[in-house]
Amino acid sequence: MEIELAKSYGFCFGVKRAIKIAEEHPGASTLGPLIHNNMEIARLKKDFNVSLANSLEEVKEGQATVIRTHGIPKNDLKKLKEKGGEVIDATCPFVTKPQQIVEEMSEEGYDIVIFGDVNHPEIKGVMSYATGPVHAVLSVEELSRLHLRERVAVVAQTTRKIEEYNKIVNYLVPRHKEVRVFNTICNATFENQDAARELARRADVMVVIGGKQSSNTKQLYTICKQYCPDTYHIESKEELEPAWFAGKKLCGITAGASTPEWIIEEIIGKIREFKV
Structure with a gap:
């Protein structure tokens, strides 16, 4: 069986930057998981003594704290600074941008619509920068139930599919006098x-590697599943099953933006051991 990696996969710029920042601050804590990958978080703890604080209450007074790639709510940032420790911002610049847009558009009197999961840490942070009405939606159906004013500004969660975002935008434009789209x-x-889609069209089996809570990894899984029914989402080599690969000629591999190369290499090595 041939194994082929997607042409683009794994760590994105923002995650690489956050990991480097954490490694440069041994002994610090992170407020919330730095990235959506438990195995990489465990490595940072083991190799660099970077601990995890799940809430502001768990951050010690004077403790150096790294802000996660997804960002944190504006008020949490203020409270964190009041604790007196060094605050190291590892928020991805692509997440900082919608925070700035929401703050600016909200101050100018626009209702804010965010295409994203209201329970995702990125969206919680972005919503906190609004000074007026702000709504997070995942579908046109949810959007249709909102009572929005005439001027609307719309942004998207950084890891969403553009096709789904277009549906939100296309619903808003004919129904409001002014729609600002970012x-x-x-x-x-x-x-x-795009790379996962291209590979899934040709593969007999697809393995999507990444955290089970990772939004972008779940998006990759959904895309691959459309084109390759035998698609599996795993976090580690322990989840692999030999039966998945029996009789297959091409195994495609892709990985979410929070998946380090060492995990990908472990999984490929384990698949090769099956000798199917």
Whole structure:
């Protein structure tokens, strides 16, 4: 069986930057998981003593704290600074941008619509920068239930699919006098999704590697599943099953933006051991 990696996969710019920042601050803590990959977080703890604080209450007074790639709510940032420790901002610049847009557009009197998951840490952070009405939606159906004013500004979660974002925008434009649209989906997301789609069209089996809570990895899984029914989303080599590969000629591999190369290499090595 041949194994082929997607042309674009794995760590994005923002994640690489955050990992480097954490490694440069041994002994610091992160407020929330730095990235959506438990194995990489465990490596940072083991090799650099970078601990995890799940809430502001867990951050010690005077503790150096790294802000996660997804960012944190504006008020949490203020409270974190009040604790007196060094605050190291590892928020991805592609996440900082929608925060700035929401703050600016909200101050100018626009209702804010965010295409994204209201429970995702990135979206919680972005919403916190609004000074007026702000709504997070995942579908046109949810959007249709909102009572928006005439002026609307719309942004997207960085890891969403552009096709779905277009549906939100196309619903808003004919229904409001002014709609300001900002494309805040990360280029790395586009590239990984396009590469996964191309490979899934040809593969007999696809393995999508990444955290089970990772939004962009789940998007990759959904895309691959459309073109290759035998698609599996795993975090580690322990989840692999030999039966998945029996009789297959081409195994495609892709990985989410929070998946380090060492995990990908472990999984490929394990698949080769099956000798199918």
